[in-house]
Amino acid sequence: xWYYEKKLQYPVRVSTCNPRLAKFLIEQYGxxxxxxxxxxxxxxxxxxxxxKVVGLLNDIGTEEFAHLExxxxxxxxxxxxxxxxxxxxxGLGDHYADHDRALFYHNAAGVPFTATYIQAKGDPITDLxxxxxxxxxxxxxxQWIIDMSDDPDLNDxxxxxxxxEIVHSQRFREAVEILKEDRGKKKYF
Amino acid sequence: MSKKMPPEYYQxxxxxxxxxxxxxxxxLYLDTHPDDTAAIKQFNEATxxxxxxxxxxxxxxxxxxxxxxxxxxxxxxWKDTPWPWQV
Numbered sequence: 001x002w003y004y005e006k007k008l009q010y011p012v013r014v015s016t017c018n019p020r021l022a023k024f025l026i027e028q029y030g031x032x033x034x035x036x037x038x039x040x041x042x043x044x045x046x047x048x049x050x051x052k053v054v055g056l057l058n059d060i061g062t063e064e065f066a067h068l069e070x071x072x073x074x075x076x077x078x079x080x081x082x083x084x085x086x087x088x089x090x091g092l093g094d095h096y097a098d099h100d101r102a103l104f105y106h107n108a109a110g111v112p113f114t115a116t117y118i119q120a121k122g123d124p125i126t127d128l129x130x131x132x133x134x135x136x137x138x139x140x141x142x143q144w145i146i147d148m149s150d151d152p153d154l155n156d157x158x159x160x161x162x163x164x165e166i167v168h169s170q171r172f173r174e175a176v177e178i179l180k181e182d183r184g185k186k187k188y189f
Numbered sequence: 190m191s192k193k194m195p196p197e198y199y200q201x202x203x204x205x206x207x208x209x210x211x212x213x214x215x216x217l218y219l220d221t222h223p224d225d226t227a228a229i230k231q232f233n234e235a236t237x238x239x240x241x242x243x244x245x246x247x248x249x250x251x252x253x254x255x256x257x258x259x260x261x262x263x264x265x266x267w268k269d270t271p272w273p274w275q276v
Binding site: 003004005006007008009010011012053055056059060063069072073076077167168171174175178 | 202203205206209210213214216217218220221222252253254255256258272273274276
């Protein structure tokens with residue numbers, strides 16, 4: 001079971017209404033390497049991963065939902081005061097026609113989220129390698145968005161999220177080592 | 190909708206966010222380093238501090254959690270704004 005806590009993991013502030021930045025940020029909401037994909041990937045893989053690393057997948061998967069909420073907050077704050085004209089000029093006309101200012105799980109180019117973004121192979125090392133790659137891809141995406149953003153308040157929270165990807169990647173690498181070590185101890189009769 | 194809260198709200202919330210970040214970080218670390226006694230001690234101390242800060246915050250600003258992890262005033266105030274994205 002999960003419980004909701006009425007707070008963000010890290011404060012999210014934005015300097016100005018900026019729908020163009022929101023359009024880019026949606027990549028981390030409903031994109032292939034985004035926070036939704038991450039949360040669903042780890043929480044789904046944990047059922048069949050060895051007991052020694054279930055806790056890690058469970059906890060990182062849970063933290064990803066807190067990151068998803070931070071991205072949603074950024075998009076919401078960047079677009080809530082935008083006029084339809086501003087949204088159209090920022091490239092969000094297609095989005096507005098279908099969703100108004102509501103959020104939707106799609107990537108920066110408007111492609112809807114799909115389960116094909118994530119895999120569960122059942123082979124523990126293979127699954128963890130995918131998870132490491134996912135964290136590194138998400139880290140790179142955060143970097144590209146920071147490079148395009150001129151909002152210092154937004155960048156503060158984006159840098160926090162970028163650093164989390166690094167920590168998660170490192171923890172997954174440790175999980176691989178734990179399983180390798182365990183495999184070495186396996187007794188055959 | 191965003192709702193202006195007293196300065197103390199933001200200050201206390203940020204303190205909670207800071208200590209809870211320590212807890213998340215230690216939790217993930219301990220998931221792969223379960224025998225680190227010093228880290229477990231830090232984890233338990235931070236957890237205690239977080240619980241104290243939240244009890245104090247909730248007395249002033251209402252429940253942080255639902256489903257039985259926070260007490261309610263009258264009328265039921267869990268659903269009161271601001272929600273996190275409105276802060």
